[in-house]
Amino acid sequence: MDRRGILFVISGPSGVGKGTIREELLKNVNNLNLSVSATTRSPREGEVDGRDYYYVSKDKFQQMADEQQFLEYAHVYNNMYGTPRPYVVEKLEQGQDVLLEIDIQGAMQIKKTMPDAVYIFIKPPSIDELVSRLCGRGKDTQESIERRLVACQSELLQVVYYDYVVVNDDLNDAVRDVQSIIQAERCRIKYYNLKG
Numbered sequence: 613m614d615r616r617g618i619l620f621v622i623s624g625p626s627g628v629g630k631g632t633i634r635e636e637l638l639k640n641v642n643n644l645n646l647s648v649s650a651t652t653r654s655p656r657e658g659e660v661d662g663r664d665y666y667y668v669s670k671d672k673f674q675q676m677a678d679e680q681q682f683l684e685y686a687h688v689y690n691n692m693y694g695t696p697r698p699y700v701v702e703k704l705e706q707g708q709d710v711l712l713e714i715d716i717q718g719a720m721q722i723k724k725t726m727p728d729a730v731y732i733f734i735k736p737p738s739i740d741e742l743v744s745r746l747c748g749r750g751k752d753t754q755e756s757i758e759r760r761l762v763a764c765q766s767e768l769l770q771v772v773y774y775d776y777v778v779v780n781d782d783l784n785d786a787v788r789d790v791q792s793i794i795q796a797e798r799c800r801i802k803y804y805n806l807k808g
């Protein structure tokens with residue numbers, strides 16, 4: 613049976629574990645196409661251009677934005693991040709599913725133009741746990757951790773605009789929940805072109 617492609621948007625505060633959940637989903641869920649974002653930040657050790665991000669200069673990013681090449685873009689902690697439009701549109705038109713892992717500002721921008729996408733909010737079990745994760749991953753300065761926590765307080769209120777909320781207390785449970793959401797969404801009649 614032919615069905616429409618579904619756009620899955622995974623989002624949530626910084627440090628909540630979205631990236632790890634995304635990696636697990638790509639390993640476990642068939643036919644899920646990851647949209648690779650463009651960013652002006654430099655690659656971290658082990659990251660690969662075209663796989664983790666498209667690393668572009670600020671000028672190039674601005675040019676892409678001016679040419680409406682992004683579905684959404686946002687300024688996240690001193691860097692720009694954006695979802696290239698052509699890949700997502702092409703996959704969806706082919707009836708394939710696409711996964712985005714982006715920040716909350718970006719998710720809310722996409723929601724305005726693509727209300728039909730599936731919005732999944734990943735929530736930390738508590739602010740204390742988020743602090744210990746941000747400190748533990750060792751890639752943020754004290755100042756940046758404080759900035760992220762201030763942002764997090766208001767970001768948590770955005771959960772009401774999402775379709776699903778998954779608490780990332782235990783990684784395996786969170787991945788299982790998101791997988792279940794994806795499988796259930798894929799069975800929804802509204803995505804199928806059926807005649808009664």
Ligand code: 5GP
Pocket residue numbers: 625626630649650653684685686688693694695713714715716717718719
């Ligand atoms: P990082 O630099 O740690 O890889 O990502 C920083 C933040 O940017 C994360 O919250 C991540 O979800 C978000 N992000 C990654 N790609 C995009 C994107 O294309 N658009 C938006 N709005 N946020 C993104």
